[in-house]
Amino acid sequence: MTSTDDQAHPVEHDAETAAQSLQLRPEHAGRRLDQVLAELLPAFSRSRLQGWIEQGRISVDGRSPRPKDRVRGAESVLVEPLVERSQACAPQPIPLSVVYEDEHLILVDKPAGLxxxxxAGHADGTLQNGLLHHDRRLDALPRCGIVHRLDKDTTGLMVVARSLLAHRSLVAQLKARTVKREYRALVLGRLSSGGRVEAPIGRHPTRRTAMAVVAHGRPAVSDYRVLAQYRRHTLLxxxxxxxxxxxxxxxxxxxRHPLVGDPVYGGRQRASADDSSEAATLLQRFPRQALHAIGLGLLHPATGEQMDWQVPMAADLADLCAVLQQDAEHGSAAT
Structure with missing residues (x-):
């Protein structure tokens, strides 16, 4: 994407980016300035605050301090935030299925194809463009508050930060692996039981646009359980x-149980003569990997409350599973 406005600049319409005056208290005495500020201004990371101190955007009793300066506990501090736009992105009226929103979070149910x-290859028409149209203030956040992603043809729940506090909290929760993410996956073949895959993932050694299990990849862990068995497929x-x-x-x-419809990792499979004509047709025409992010759980960034959401399975995947179930029952009755 080519940016026409890559200059960092303040975003004045977000309350979190307005100048803030703080009065330090006796219990802060003897501590480093950057530590105290990170405690008083939880929306901003300590490294960001250190940068603002070095840029002269934070003053103590009218003087320019250093991050490591020890405070007395009675100083007046003026903070003039500078929030950078990570990249230019135009708002576009893209329909969004908003599951939940408040001043800190937006939950969307992403459709296939978005x-x-x-x-590269998708300069606009993205979820980010739609989010910015939904709330222009998201422009004050990195990638308009997007902290994780789903593949273009994967459907389901995504959480988006709507404030700096939420952005920092969600990034920390994702790093700590405390965000609960539940998926539905329709795979080729019949699995009789669930399990865990603990196999590192990195770039494919020969196909640079694909990923693979490789010895020196990043640690990756997936837990799966069997929800339904069909004739030649399993819903996990x-x-x-x-x-x-x-x-x-x-x-x-x-x-060796790739997702149905996955064009990259081997999920394309010809229908069997054992399949009903409807099942065969749907399997052959299913246009994407059969993967849906059905559930999401996290701690609310402002309240600390555990919050959980679940959405119905995407209609195309639900319809395919229903036909496969009918096909399995028909095959069982026939025998």
Whole structure:
């Protein structure tokens, strides 16, 4: 994506970016200035505050301090935030299925075919463009508050930060692996039981646009359980313990049970003569990897409350599973 406005500048319409006056208290005495400020201004990371101190955007009793300066506990501090736009992105009226929103969070149910953020080949028409149209204040946040992503043709729940406090909290929760992410995956073949895939993921050694299980990849863990068995397919519930690119798709292919419809990891399969005509048609025409992010759980950034959401399975995947179930019951009755 080509940016026409890559200059850092303040965003004045967000309350979190307005100048703030603080009065230090006796209990702060003897501590480093950057530590105290990180405690008093939880919306901003300590490294960001250190940068503002070095840029002269923070003054103590009218003087320019250093991050490591010790405070007395009675100083007046003026903070003039500078929030950078990570990249230019135009708002576009893209329909969004908003599941939940408040001043800190937006939960969306992403449809198939929608790219999450601008990239090569997708300069606009993305979820990020739609989010910015939904709330222009998101322009004050990195990638308009997007802290994780789903592949273009994966459907389901995504959480977006709506404030700096939420952005920092969600990034920390994702790093700590405390965000609960539950998926539905329809795979080729019949699995009789669930399990765990613990296999590192990195770039494919020869196909640079694909990922693979490789010895020196990043740690990746997926837990899965069997929800339904059909004649030649299995519906799985998958919970991510890590969040690597294409993780479920790669791990299921590693088990030799790739996702139905996956064009990259081997999920294209011809229908069998045993399949009903309707099942055969749907399997052959299913246009994407059969993967849906059905559940999401996290701690609310402002209240600390545990919050959980679940959405119905995407209609195309639900319809395919229903037909496969009918096909399985028909085959069982026939025998």
């Amino acid at each position: 790219v999450v953020h601008p990239a 519930g998958v919970r991510l313990q890590t969040g690597r690119t294409h993780q479920i798709r790669v791990h299921m292919a590693h088990l």
